[in-house]
Amino acid sequence: KIANPLMRELLWARYFPEASISDEEIKKVGRVIDLYLEFREQLLARPHDVKIKIDKLIYQLLSSHLEIMLNKSKDIELISNFIFHLLRERIVIKDDSAENRDIQVFIAVRRAFAKDDIAFLKFHLFEQYFGRITEENVHTVAGNFAKGYKELEGQMHYPIKERIISYVKKQLPPFLIFAEVLRKERGGVRALIGNITEFRNSIFATADARYKTISKKVRTAIVRSVIFILLSKFVFAFSVEAAYDNIVLGYIAWNSLIINIVAPPLLMVISSLFIRTPDNNNTKRIYDKLMSILFVDKPELDRPLVISLKPERRNPVLNFIFTFLWWGAFILIFGYMAYILNRLKFSPASQGVFIFFVAIISFLTYRITQTASSYTIPARQNFLAPVWDFFFTPVIRVGRRFTEGLSQINIFIYIFDYLIETPFKEIFGFLEKWFYFLQTKREEMG
Template identity: 25%
Template sequence: MQELTPSTQRLINRYQEWSRSLQPKEEVSTISVDEVASRVASFYEKIRGVIDWREEHLLRKTAIERILKRRLFLKKNLNKDENIAEPFIHELIRGGHFPNETIPESKIAETQKVIDKYVFSLENSPAPKKEKAKMYLYDWLFGVAACEIEEILSLSLKENALIDFMMEVMKEGIRIKERAGMPSINENEADTQLYIAVQRALFKLDEPTITYHLLRRWYPDWTNLPHPALNEISSNIYQIWKKIENALKHPLSEKFYAVCERYDTPYLILGDIVAQNPSAAYENLKNPDALESKIKEAYGLRLKKVRQKMSRAAVYSTLSIFLTKVLIAIAIEVPFDKYVTQQFDYMTSALSVIAPPILMFFLVLSIHPPSKHNEDLVIMEVMKIAYGKEKKDIYGIKPSPRRGLILNLFMGVFYLASFVVSYGLIVWGLQKLHFSVLSVVIFLLFVSMISFAGVKIRQRAKELVVEKEKDTFFNSLIDLFSLPIIQVGRWLSNQWTKYNAVAVIFNSLLDMPFQLFVEFLEQWRFFLKEKKEKIH
């Protein structure tokens, strides 16, 4: 029998608290919606999931934000006395984002309190110099509000426990190496960067969710702010926003993330083992042989889930790209080729539509599972975390060296040359296939976005990889010509998320009429039930 580290014991205790929180509570009234209306709404949300594709773990939060903003926008004024929380939660349950008859009715008041808090902060924020700043603040605030509402409706006790555990263990080994001429980083900044990196590595959390966690960390009373504190925060909201943005874009943030991303797998596996049976976790973990068996089992299950996620991501992203490409072809490319250039060709049009999804398919197909050696490394790392060891691992954080003006200029010119060559070859190939100028431009946009999406999916596929990857000359050559395309794809994807034309059509023309129909359907079915009850 081995003795567990104090950190591991605290993790087990918190998982046991999480397990107890899942037990059904007696005589608690829960929120219920009509099952037929729910099936209709859930089908609509699945269609939206294809059109406005997001990574799986962000789907619910994205839906909360979208529905919240729509319901607030439709109000003539943001009146604190107006209760939008109840219909808002009903819509979330009907859409399949939360299970029916599981959320206590008391959560309605809690959710309304959160909405009121963020509305108050927006209304009482100082007038900005630029009018657009208020609009950006609105987006930022209610992106964070969506995260807090998700936390209220589905507590993240287990996830928060694992984040704190990994941060506690990793903090002991973090060593920041200073470079001459580079600004130093104090302990609080280092802790913040580690906290951000752990969240990104473990659960791939996005900026609004991390922002919410930072606000809770910096303001311990954030979830229940007294009025004077809320007033003060509202007055300084732009400075708080700026402080968080600086933390998220810190020069060392990527260095911290790289370290945490490499070593997150053992923490995920240990968390899975404890979560399987928190009450028996002490006994299971103290026996090294039993622990090794549990590690192999948990590793196999997580590997299976990763493959399922990759398949789902590939299908949804490919479908989203395909549908959008078809719509663009029908609305823009075909009319342009027919009536402007008068060079319409069925084969060229078909190729421009099917080539992007095929590219995505092959990118996903090229993903390889981790090696057997990787599993052995995971077993060893989990053992080290659970039992500890006399010699602690050291994780070096080293700032990138500063390059001189001439070297920077040379690197910039070389990068620009690779950019021109990469896109030049594609353009040359498309011209040989008789693509029109507009079709070439649209094709390049889609190839760039698909390349970036493919890289993200490949990164997700490596979430269990602990072993260090080997750099080869061939990989370096591929990087040289693919990085410019991926960088452009990253920028385009960020813009696409903001301005997805198909999603805008859904939001502005279909969302509200459809929700009115679903609410009418639900009320009609309740009416029929009442009439039936009177027949006796």
């Protein structure tokens, strides 16, 4: 009952090419769905000493299982495994086991390279602990699940996971280009690597194509961000600022209102002018790294990451100085903005909205810059980087919090889902059945 409409919707959404899913695969999908429903019943029938959102977990495991089963390309899996084995020995957690280190490196590679979401990560960890769930072991897995679930959640919330992910991301540019070459060459990779000239040409051509794609993504992200800022700013301007001015001041301060509408999108456009995509020198660095990775026993990568699970005891004086500087940066940046806005006669509401959008723009610009530099191997540390970090990291962090909050209450998503997407699916389903009915009648006529 579920498998047929599910596969039909996936085909409509172009997750898979038309007619690429056979009837046998649809039956297999049905069996997997039944298996996870049985697993759900087994979990619900057992008391647990840990709080588990069973339905959400089942959706995550089932959706990941089906995607892996139906996705016939294994390139991502092969490269992910290669990266994992290359980097695992270059990461040292001084006060934790090698097993936990390996799990965290695995998670970091899956997140940074394979772009796995939470559902996929949980599925991979689930398989590490219990193996692939089958009709034969479903009862055993359900019985031992509570213990494994505690370990799974512990790994998902590992205290220093972000530092490991950040390190892995910095190593990825050569692997991202090499993965593209593998996809293009398929069975001819060994011969290509054997011909250094052809291999170099392929790396440079692939990198150039990816840079163009990244440039297009960056431009699209900038346009979307400007539109998002502009529309959101209109809503805030007339629902918050104008209302506040009317109630408190008795009139609308049009000067500050117009500045508040125009300035944030303009700031976004100006910020975008400083975003740079990789160049030919970057491709040379990628090629040199790849040659080292493929042909040298101990390839030249970044120096190893040595970290501790428990933070090292810091000198109390230094700790006080660093904390003072951190909060000082907050007060300096936001205080200076408030001072300038005060001089421009902005009301408190207008000031709050302006600072709110400046923080969001800072975070959006940071995210777009990260996208633009996803294939970049820095030649050297920019001497201005520490100054940039000192002044802008507080604003970016605040913008991240604001953006995460907005994503939870984005009314446009609900409007699209309930007023547009759902009726469209129903109409599309009706038309598909109608065309099938007409085809049947035509076949009956011979």
